[in-house]
Amino acid sequence: MSLPSDPIDPVLADALFRPVRAGNAFEETMERMLQAIRLGVVPPGGRLPPERELSARLGVSRVTLREALRALQESGHIESRRGRYGGAFVQLPSSDPLPPPGDVEDTLTLRYALETGAAEVAASRSLTPQVRRHLRSCLADTATSGISDYRRTDSRLHLAIAEATATPSLTAAVADVRTRLNALLAAIPVIPANLTHSNEQHKAIIDAILDGDAVAARVGMAEHLAGTAALLRGFLA
Structure with missing residues (x-):
């Protein structure tokens, strides 16, 4: 399992964690985060960047980002941990096969x-x-x-x-x-x-x-x- 301190590929991170459009900020934030998880930009067990960094990269408010993180936690894609070494950690949920x-x-x-x-x-x-x-x-x-x-x-x-x-x-x-x-x-x-x-x-x-x-x-x-x-x-x- 990847350690929380594993570095994130900066090229892929820049490609995925880029500013979203205002019209569908929440939905596009969800899309970018899920893409990063599915493509392994943040591997299973790895920690997502801090909220402040993510909100700045994506160009969304902390409120919008937290709503997206809450939805990802409820869907089983991330786990939230508290404490000094806490944060949002990636986990891959068990699911049915995806459609083509x-x-x-x-x-x-x-x-x-x-x-x-x-x-x-x-x-x-x-x-x-x-x-x-x-x-x-x-x-x-x-x-x-x-x-x-x-x-x-x-x-x-x-x-x-x-x-x-x-x-x-x-x-x-x-x-x-x-x-x-x-x-x-x-x-x-x-x-x-x-x-x-x-x-x-x-x-x-x-x-x-x-x-x-x-x-x-x-x-x-x-x-x-x-x-x-x-x-x-x-x-x-």
Whole structure:
């Protein structure tokens, strides 16, 4: 087992522990940390850099970093130890075989193409009062659902956006890719900090659709999908 004092490869550390984008800071922090663990930049038994150093390298607040470290501890990827020689130590959790990377990327790329387009088209249409009420209802259900029910209400909201395009073939395609996505999501933990962020993004997307702002709807959906993609790549790729 590697000792806590083992040095970290500086080239790989610079490549992975680099500043993340502001839009999905938590999710991208998770992705970078998981990549560092999976690639052995910090080996099993090795200690992660101190919080102050990591937050500076990643360009995120200590609060965001601590949320990511807490999620990694709960998922079994790190162990937190107290005391003079304490810190966050890497451990590899036992898990089921990962899906082929090609499956992950194929699903994420297809989802991006379909759902950004659906949001843009929905915002471009003149929506009926019934459709507008349905979008608001799905948004409220997702925002108030518990962890155990979140992915069901999240799926329903994304399908409601597709339905708002009044294009049955697009709705069917979004339903198909969502089925594939949910199979991937089932392989990673549900992270409360990510759900809070997702709810904020959902509101921005629905507001843009209801306001008829097609550009904002597409950009908002792209940002939202990038957050989920970062988590899936971090855990599964």
